[in-house]
Amino acid sequence: FLALRREAVRSLTDQIGPMAEALAVKMENARGWNDLKPLLVIGAQILANTRGRAAAEAFAARFIGT
Numbered sequence: 001f002l003a004l005r006r007e008a009v010r011s012l013t014d015q016i017g018p019m020a021e022a023l024a025v026k027m028e029n030a031r032g033w034n035d036l037k038p039l040l041v042i043g044a045q046i047l048a049n050t051r052g053r054a055a056a057e058a059f060a061a062r063f064i065g066t
Contacts, residue, residue: 005036008063012043015059016050040064 009027012020023043030036040063048056 001033001036004063005030008036008040008043008059011059011062012047015047015055019050020046037064 005027009024012027013024020043023039023046027036027039027043030039040060044056044060044064047059
């Protein structure tokens with residue numbers, strides 16, 4: 001879980017920069033999968049809006065499993 005969370009935060013901040021800061025902080029504070037998963041979904045939505053559908057789908061596939 002810790003490695004997945006860390007990689008998801010890094011991936012999100014690498015792709016959208018400072019816009020990801022508030023969500024990244026929430027992700028870092030997630031204590032388990034049930035806390036993290038909805039935040040990952042939000043991250044994928046943000047990526048879809050900023051970087052396009054392909055980036056969002058790649059993020060979701062890697063971190064959410066969909």
